[in-house]
Amino acid sequence: xxxxxxxxxxxxxxxxxxxxxxxxxxxxxxxxxxxxxxxxxxxxxxxxxxxxxxxxxxxxxxxxxxxxxxxxxxxxxxxxxxxxxxxxxxxxxxxxxxxxxxxxxxxxxxxxxxxxxxxxxxxxxxxxxxxxxxxxxxxxxxxxxxxxxxxxxxxxxxxxxxxxxxxxxxxxxxxxxxxxxxxxxxxxxxxxxxxxxxxxxxxxxxxxxxxxxxxxxxxxxxxxxxxxxxxxxxxxxxxxxxxxxxxxxxxxxxxxxxxxxxxxxxxxxxxxxxxxxxxxxxxxxxxxxxxxxxxxxxxxxxxxxxxxxxxxxxxxxxxxxxxxxxxxxxxxxxxxxxxxxxxxxxxx
Numbered sequence: 404x405x406x407x408x409x410x411x412x413x414x415x416x417x418x419x420x421x422x423x424x425x426x427x428x429x430x431x432x433x434x435x436x437x438x439x440x441x442x443x444x445x446x447x448x449x450x451x452x453x454x455x456x457x458x459x460x461x462x463x464x465x466x467x468x469x470x471x472x473x474x475x476x477x478x479x480x481x482x483x484x485x486x487x488x489x490x491x492x493x494x495x496x497x498x499x500x501x502x503x504x505x506x507x508x509x510x511x512x513x514x515x516x517x518x519x520x521x522x523x524x525x526x527x528x529x530x531x532x533x534x535x536x537x538x539x540x541x542x543x544x545x546x547x548x549x550x551x552x553x554x555x556x557x558x559x560x561x562x563x564x565x566x567x568x569x570x571x572x573x574x575x576x577x578x579x580x581x582x583x584x585x586x587x588x589x590x591x592x593x594x595x596x597x598x599x600x601x602x603x604x605x606x607x608x609x610x611x612x613x614x615x616x617x618x619x620x621x622x623x624x625x626x627x628x629x630x631x632x633x634x635x636x637x638x639x640x641x642x643x644x645x646x647x648x649x650x651x652x653x654x655x656x657x658x659x660x661x662x663x664x665x666x667x668x669x670x671x672x673x674x675x676x677x678x679x680x681x682x683x684x685x686x687x688x689x690x691x692x693x694x695x696x697x698x699x700x701x702x703x704x705x706x707x708x709x710x711x712x713x714x715x716x717x718x719x720x721x722x723x724x725x726x727x728x729x730x731x732x733x734x735x736x737x738x739x740x741x742x743x744x745x746x747x748x749x750x751x
Contacts, residue, residue, distance in 0.1 A: 404661050405676020412679040416686045420706055425627040425643055428579050431532055432588045433654040438536055439592025440658050443548040449736055452546055460544050463735050466728050471681055474720050479526050479688040486695045493691045494528045520580025528687045535582055539589045548593035558594050561587040575644055595655040603663050613660055620653035677725055681717035689713035
């Protein structure tokens with residue numbers, strides 16, 4: 404899972420800093436499917452739905468999200484202060500919090516909007532997705548994917564909302580940056596958990612099927628990114644729309660495959676997986692430093708500068724805090740009885 408998460412985070416960076424079309428939204432949908440699957444998995448196999456299990460789950464999620472975010476948050480503020488260039492030149496919503504509400508929203512990563520991508524003051528612009536993650540972490544902890552029947556009800560409600568959007572908004576797009584729109588990929592990820600055994604047996608029973616899933620997932624992203632070149636501006640939206648829905652299917656299949664296979668290079672997988680979260684959070688600050696140093700972040704030199712700076716900071720933060728956080732999270736898990744499970748390589 405670590406390499407997969409790293410690739411998704413890097414796709415978001417390509418989308419933001421080099422403006423590679425469409426792949427950022429596809430990556431975020433894949434992240435949501437992955438989270439829906441994994442959070443349902445750990446609630447069923449690591450924690451439980453009693454108050455003690457829910458508390459342990461909440462504590463584990465807190466330690467996973469907040470310490471690294473807070474460190475990167477204050478590093479970004481220091482960069483804004485000492486480099487002196489307005490961060491809004493890089494991203495219109497990237498700036499110092501100027502009110503108590505903005506400080507609380509940024510520190511809690513809980514932006515007070517059903518459409519958190521529109522919240523106008525975000526030190527880490529990409530952190531809007533964490534608000535959505537937190538909402539569904541809470542929902543899953545409270546039992547929205549506790550069993551197959553409840554999960555199917557969740558999926559149906561999510562599809563009904565999509566049809567409502569189609570009827571009212573005259574668009575077939577899932578939606579981006581909206582809590583209600585994100586319900587569909589999260590619910591599909593949770594549903595994948597319940598059907599993982601049957602789906603994996605079917606795929607693994609076909610000789611080239613696992614490789615085909617990887618190829619189709621990757622090819623779908625490449626086609627969406629090049630849709631204008633392939634079919635022209637007028638028809639690109641049709642390709643992008645199809646790619647968006649295919650991405651949900653391929654992401655769910657790929658998550659199931661990755662949850663079952665034994666990781667050959669476990670240390671590399673974990674290393675890259677640990678990079679994904681700080682990379683995702685900090686890349687706009689990396690672009691800010693590149694812009695300050697080189698006058699641009701979207702040239703080859705500026706992009707490389709931004710990515711390297713982001714990787715260096717991510718590595719440093721991981722080295723300073725990640726081992727300690729992992730121990731704390733492991734202690735939380737070990738105090739809770741775990742259910743034996745055959746899966747290999749599920750880490751998040």
